Amino acid sequence: MTTESAVAAPRSLHSIPLVFGAGAGIGVLGGMIGLGGAEFRLPLLIGLFGLAALSAVILNKAMSLVVVLVALPARLAAVSASQVAAQWPVVVNLLAGSLLGAWAGASWAVRMRSATLYKVLAALMVLMAAALLATHTSTAGALDLARWAQIPAGVVAGFGIGVVAAIMGVAGGELLIPTIVLLFAVDIKTAGSLSLLVSLPTMLVAFARYSRDGSFAVLGANWRFAAVMAAGSVAGAVGGGLLLGVFPNLVLIPALALILLVSAVKLARHG
Template sequence: MSARAAVPMNLVVSLITLLGAFAVRATTLSTESLHDFAMAIHGLMLGSLVGALLAPGVLRRFSERGFERVLALLLLFVAAVLIAEAYFPAIPIGFADPESWAGLGVGIALGAVIGAIAALMGVAGGEFLIPTLILVFGANAATAGTASLAISVVAVTAGLLRYRAMKMLPSRGELRRIALPMGFASVAGTIPGAVLAAQAPDTTLKLILGAILIAAATKTLLHQPARS
């Protein structure tokens, strides 16, 4: 499977995982804290919807290697900020009010960028949504993780609809053979993650997230594009 064909396949797997993860989190974590970030979440949803719908159109023309390098650098930057904030909590975060119209506007702008990146890379976008909710809107790690699931469902669904219109979705055979097994296996993996999010200290979650982002950036930088 080519890298471009893998993008919509990854989105299908991501959608299955997101729906399962949200259901699991709803049983282990309270969703009441999301109400305090309603405007920010709605803004990120709307922005990611627009970004995810527009981004697939440029996939065929984009320099894959150049985009991967930019993405890796962004991941490393966000990881560094999260780890620094975990060790030095005095670092100011949450400069945008998540319950204001300004927070809605900031959410739309950032969501459009994140939604575009997610649709181009075939990922759910949590690598950027969670740090954005923590660093920009001041959410704790558990709340940010739950909110990112809801936002990502919107973005991933929009991306899949766009790829469907472009006739780039995987075949039914590929969905049964690849997407469904991977998706259900990923859902099983969300159970220990949800338990950890409910019980681990916020600082620990930030350090874990930072380590995951560094690993993702390293994998992206080391990725060798397929040769035709």
């Protein structure tokens, strides 16, 4: 288990406008590309607010859960229930792996040395940058796998995504959406809704595992901070959604990927 204090209060906690504004800025970034923005929030929690790695991951997971709960009804309203229901085997297939992955990822995170966790988070930030570029710039079609290969591939992919989501404290949409499109030939709009249905129970499993560790106390100690930033994230995501299409993807996506890469370098050097 990491030796860092799990309940240390973040810096600038007294500045509610700063916390809300930081959450809103992250929400805008995520909203402009149709995601929650948790991958951008994590380095901010560590770099700006001075939280230790594991504490930042747990708070990030809590805020991601709030954003997904708010986004789910709106997303389901945008895609008909019949469209989503028709794809229930996809959700079950991915959950078969992601629930196990979330438990395993959270277990590994609480046992890692702090220095190791920072490096793992940095590597995963690079993975997120690559996934962001691939999702929004690639024109690759579905893999068209046979059913006997598709199901185990979905379980393996779900497990990997569950691990990443648990360790970073994110919902995992950055990885789930391209996986659903590539493995199951689902259109990207429907894939966005399906990803939320996979993310929610996956995050709850990670939360259940984190709750068994003393580090989970960070959530109770900093619940006001988390609530204010989560509110900012939701507000920002709504605003970012309204800005969807204002900035061309050829400019926006590389810029966001660069932010992730710079954050990865800083995390790797942290501590």
